Amino acid sequence: MIGIKSIASYVPTAGLDNYVQGAKFGKDEAFMFGKIGASFLPRKAAEQETSDLCVEAARALFANNPELDPQAIDVLIVVTQNGDEEGLPHTAAIVQDKLGLSTRVAAFDVSLGCSGYVYGLYAIKGFMQAAGLKNGLLITADPYSKIVDPEDRNTTMLFGDAATATWMGENAVWQLGEARFGTDGSGAEHLKVSDGTFFMNGRQVFNFALVKVPAHLHELLEASGLQSADIDAFCIHQGSAAIVDAVARRFEEQHPEKFVKDMLETGNTVSSSVPLLLQKHMLDSSWKRVAISGFGVGLSWGSAILYRD
């Protein structure tokens, strides 16, 4: 079965000291650590385009997996809502060219935000199965530094730039299990770009996540015939330290520590946050079963079980 064979990432080394930024808005280090969750926010260079972040992540993936011939990639999906160009062409086409991939690759962008990796996994696996393809590259790259107003205290302390690349193929250790998805466009206004600037109604988004995500995870477990105890770790979108903690507490009071929290050096990296967690914590673990969940722009959410035999 087609599953996750490898994950790599690119996190810019340059960025903002978020404690310094917090101080500017009157926030102390305890708040920045405990509520925001990020002491550092990586920032792409001004001359780096979204496709360049994709290319860096893909090159890291190729370097880690010498058995993967880049010319064998036959499908490339880029999950982004901040691509290189103004709508067209799609960023995936630019990445195909910059990586020197075969022109026989099926390449397209999926427009989703923080829920995007969960959807992207099923989109690329499904596309590969439906079209008879063998090696997929699922890339996430949504550099919010392009759209966040550095004077907006509701957003500028939260988001970091990053990209990830996931190799999907046969004989993978990690398989995709049951999944559940959801969309509520009536909340679209809570997370949107207007006149080039990102706006977030933080309270509404926090409440949405706190109500929706624990219930969605419970529903997913029930549909999978699993108990919470069967899950070794919950790798959910790292929106902020406060939201991860609140979802963990609401979901299950006994073992909130199973909700992985690791965003101190990255911040909220949108659709890259879940694959960053999986790369760092799942791939080399002894875990057997992991629940993932992404939630955000749309509003949109998706949760899934990853497992190995």
Next chain:
Amino acid sequence: MIGIKSIASYVPTAGLDNYVQGAKFGKDEAFMFGKIGASFLPRKAAEQETSDLCVEAARALFANNPELDPQAIDVLIVVTQNGDEEGLPHTAAIVQDKLGLSTRVAAFDVSLGCSGYVYGLYAIKGFMQAAGLKNGLLITADPYSKIVDPEDRNTTMLFGDAATATWMGENAVWQLGEARFGTDGSGAEHLKVSDGTFFMNGRQVFNFALVKVPAHLHELLEASGLQSADIDAFCIHQGSAAIVDAVARRFEEQHPEKFVKDMLETGNTVSSSVPLLLQKHMLDSSWKRVAISGFGVGLSWGSAILYRD
């Protein structure tokens, strides 16, 4: 198997008399008919957003298929590069809300241009199979009137606004067969938006299509173990009358009439052109096997066989 159960469309009744527009650029009716291929270009109203076109097409689909409960839709993909908002949120979330679909729907946009319907078919079928979903809505809506400069003679005579909605599900008459895809981002500059305005290098795009599409169709047939004589009709992207004619001649000199040409009242409707042809010419036909091909922005192309038993 999941296949195409129904296709509906929305074509605005208002629009431009393209003969009048042609005269403005010194083009006579013979040229507009024979080379451009459109005497009329439908135009959405200024207050209509992309999501509104999607909603109209979906409502037409629901009206034609009373057995389809809109609440049973569990996945919605919008193929567009001219969505409602500036990158985020995705248009599919807005359509979910405007149509009053269940919040249990998986909704996302696929960013592709004229090749988008071919990719979209395999993306939605694959996603449904990978995630265990039952009723999919594949919508195309890419209103180029948002980005075309009415003074640009290379583009303003070509594009019409339209939207289509395809119901994907089990027990479908039309099934998806073999497919082939391709991407060449080195040609991205030939079709792109800069500062809000669409630019096309018509000569480069024409040459690309003329070289690529006939060869791609031959490759698809070979991979499918089919001869040209096994195909009842070729429904390829209606870029212009000239490109459809040129591809048809180059592909097979004996029966160029099997290349359906029907764009006189619509113009080039981007990702809607192939489903418009299928709706009008395939669904009620006695055809057994149809080849489809889309090509354009990216550069990107995709070709597939649709068949029924």
